Amino acid sequence: MNDDIQEGLILTEERWQAILRNDAAFDHRFYYAVRTTGIFCRPSCKSKPPKKENVRIFANAAQAMREEFRPCKRCKPNGERLPDEEWADQIARYIDKHYAETITLEMLADLCHGSPYHLQRTFKRVKGISPVEYLQKKRMAEAKKSLLETDKALSAIASSVGFSSASYFTTLFKRMTGRTPARYRQWNADRTNLEGREHEQTP
Numbered sequence: 030m031n032d033d034i035q036e037g038l039i040l041t042e043e044r045w046q047a048i049l050r051n052d053a054a055f056d057h058r059f060y061y062a063v064r065t066t067g068i069f070c071r072p073s074c075k076s077k078p079p080k081k082e083n084v085r086i087f088a089n090a091a092q093a094m095r096e097e098f099r100p101c102k103r104c105k106p107n108g109e110r111l112p113d114e115e116w117a118d119q120i121a122r123y124i125d126k127h128y129a130e131t132i133t134l135e136m137l138a139d140l141c142h143g144s145p146y147h148l149q150r151t152f153k154r155v156k157g158i159s160p161v162e163y164l165q166k167k168r169m170a171e172a173k174k175s176l177l178e179t180d181k182a183l184s185a186i187a188s189s190v191g192f193s194s195a196s197y198f199t200t201l202f203k204r205m206t207g208r209t210p211a212r213y214r215q216w217n218a219d220r221t222n223l224e225g226r227e228h229e230q231t232p
């Protein structure tokens with residue numbers, strides 16, 4: 030059938046390298062099957078790299094199954110259940126994008142179809158910190174950027190990174206960086222001035 034001939038079925042060098050690197054960035058973009066084993070995988074699968082000449086590329090899992098390849102038990106390319114790493118990555122990506130909004134553990138758990146308890150444990154095991162800690166780190170990084178690159182008021186910065194209370198923002202900022210936001214901004218301005226002056230003095 031001509032419909033089956035579409036871009037996405039070719040083993041390009043880019044895809045081959047993704048398979049060799051177990052590159053998760055290519056997951057869901059294509060699947061690869063191995064003729065000799067009859068099994069198909071996600072690009073990120075940690076299984077032994079196949080011989081290049083035995084590889085076939087599919088745009089989706091259904092296509093591979095139509096051709097009678099079986100899903101790999103390790104990377105579960107057809108599974109509703111994602112590998113933990115991928116699951117945690119999805120949550121992290123969501124936080125990266127929505128940090129300025131109200132985010133709770135319960136909301137995240139709802140979004141990714143898991144219990145808050147499971148989310149908390151899995152995320153922490155994969156990322157080393159809890160989802161809420163991850164969110165706070167992201168917010169602090171964005172706040173630091175605003176403190177240095179803009180002259181917005183602290184309350185405006187606090188709300189722009191998702192804190193409803195400026196005083197809570199200040200408390201948390203101090204706990205995480207050792208300085209209040211105002212001192213952080215001042216300290217950086219002083220440092221930049223000093224560097225500028227030293228620079229002028231050099232012949």
Ligand SMILES: [Zn+2]
Pocket residue numbers: 069070071074075076101102103104105
């Ligand atoms: Zn696999």
